[in-house]
Amino acid sequence: MSKPASASAPLAERLRPHSLAEVIGQQHLLGEGMPLRIAFESGQPHSCILWGPPGTGKTTIARLMASAFDAQFITISAVLGGVKDIREAVEQAQIAQAHDRRTIVFVDEVHRFNKSQQDAFLPHVESGLFTFIGATTENPSFEVNSALLSRAAVYVLQPLSEDDLKQIVQRAQAIDAVPPIEDKAVERLIAYADGDARRLLNTLETLAVAATKEKRSEIDDAWLLRVLGERMRRYDKGGEQFYDTISALHKSMRGSDPDATLYWFVRMLDGGADPRYIARRMVRMAVEDVGLADPRALRLALDAAEVYERLGSPEGELALAECLVYLAVAPKSNAVYTAYNEAKALVRRDGTRPVPLHLRNAPTRLMKDLGYGKEYRYAHAEEGGFAAGETYFPEGMKPPQFYRPVERGLEIKIGEKLRDLRERNAQVRPPKPGTNP
Template sequence: MPPEPGTPGQSKAAGARAAAAQAPLAERLRPRALDDVVGQDHLLGPGQPLRVAFESGQPHSMILWGPPGVGKTTLARLMATAFDAQFLAISAVLGGVKDIREAVEQAQVAQAHGRRTIVFVDEVHRFNKAQQDAFLPHVESGLFTFIGATTENPSFEVNAALLSRATVHVLRGMDDVAMQQLLQKGQLALQGPGLTPEAQARLIAYADGDARRLLNTYETLAALLKGQALIDEAALLQSLGEQLRRYDKGGDQFYDTISALHKSVRGSDPDAALYWFVRMLDGGVDPRYIVRRLIRMASEDIGLADPRALRMALDAAETYERLGSPEGELTLAQCVIYLAMAPKSNAAYVAYKAARAWVQKDVSRPVPMHLRNAPTKLMKELGHGEGYRYAHDEPGGVAAGERYLPEGMEGQTFYQPVSRGLEIKIGERLAQLRQAWREDAD
């Protein structure tokens, strides 16, 4: 019999509805059926892996790897619904072995009643090895289906034993088409204002493929500009200007700014380099990405003109990992200044590209016999290594006239040092060596 008006049962139901109404827009629009899911066609399209898994009737343990806000939790919940399975969620940020033990006990009860269980672990990479190992016997026995969600590379963050028992599915950030569809859903749900094409493009760029960020930001925007029928880019920037400085990681602004930083370092302007470095930090860029680019600059634009530059960049990366933000950012700033002021040379970069181009267009030339390895008697009898001159036994430690390139490449050069920094001395040394080789050849 349904509860009488005003009874505890009715009050509880009303409270649940009120709580749902107050939930963020992204939560209210969470898909309730597989066909409601927007994006991830490479996994959910006809014949694709997760679509097949849903249609098979047999769930399998898996790792869902992808950036935030792309539907990892949603897919796990939908799978539980599709297989009429008990859904147990554990947060690796807040949970521990106690939560795993409780999930095992609940799964055992469900199994006794003939029901499946899906154990979903959010941020699974945050569990340590012992905690991840606790799942193994139960995944192996089939007590429950394990679904882990992670934003980190599971090859490094998930134990090999657990990884071997789960299929990794890679989720992608939402593309612009999917984001436009989600924005339309949000507008309908809120009966909110529309956006001009420019404002919509700016909002989608800010969301950076994150559906949760897109919908919740739109909800904030709709509340701030309540009663306005159409929001243009100027109104968007005025309302969310501080937030929108955090540009998307895949947009033009991001690549323009890292390009400006790289070119300022290459152009030996420490002030401009520092400015673009701070702009990127202020824009929310992961400092680890910046330091990876600094390492690249040390090789591409400085190279052997100052070999210490590469060591400086590597030390900056290590120091940042130890200190984190904001303390570690000072070390990165120091590295930016050093790289900008270091003598510049792209000779190694040019030589590498020239060698690659040669190899790609050339035939596979055999290794000269005197340079071949001879670990067995047969190889020695075939002449491998015969006539090789050991450089350390030669005058000056150089076997002048020895041929190291394949036949037909005599005189071929790739590396041409510049007259800057340490490469001045390297160039002088190389010129002496090449002259000695030419004289011996003559």
């Protein structure tokens, strides 16, 4: 087991857990009977990828694994490293193997390595020369080679909860790393950390230095705001102001005001909002508020999000701004959003009606003999590609009309098309009393 860090070490290092019992958070992986706990207790390390946001304990878990298995621990940063570092790690692992000692190679930000660099680990992972542990903030399904992915278990780490972060504050106070902090200031710190233990610890360290210089015996909310500056004052991520601001952005877009939309967008960026969060909300805006009045909006929102991922800040923010202006000036329709909610409500309260025989699949002879698929009309073979008069709802069910296109944008044409199809249905299948035409 590693020794506790000295008093001069950074706070994050002084509070780094030295056993599983000291780890805060990630109990879905490290609790009794959970996957990583079982791996630790098995005595046999295995290659894995730790996927989660910053400050959730990926490096800590990797270090603890090395300590638990008495293994040599080699760290490679994919941001700064390359094939040379991989070769050096292989050489060190071979030396350790010659002395009957295991090696764990930990690759931080593994998604930054290209395909050939990731492939360089494969033969050594397969031979058992070392155990590979990769840490990534990006989805490994897209960022890690399938060959490497198939040889490593993927564990998903979650942002730390408010209770988890409060425990970290308490531990920092227990070793006298920071003065006492009033409750309101603790709540603001936790909201600012946003599930990131590293951000919380770095902030606590900043406060401790400032408090020592000013000979303060307590940290209150007013002093906290003064020390950490305008960013924390203007934008309390996760708090009421955050949700008020994103609400204003969304409603400005829905109200077709591009200038107000840009204003609230810049306010969020200026306050420290993660542009990725705004990008996700833009995709939601495209499907909820623009919808089929302009289906291009969804594609543009996805493209803008991808551009930001490629360019980052500040260059990628322009793509988000361009998309927000497009969404604001686009024709609006929530018809699909409303239809979807109505369909969900109906299915929730309605019984499980059987699928009509003519709509059932008939892959076997028995099913065909039972009438599955019988009398189904193949729409492509009908005039105009439409089986006029055909019914697609369960028998005895009054056909609901969930989707009602608005008279804006592309939905004008969609509405005209649906009215034409309903007229053709009515000519072949006169509506029964009490049903919608």
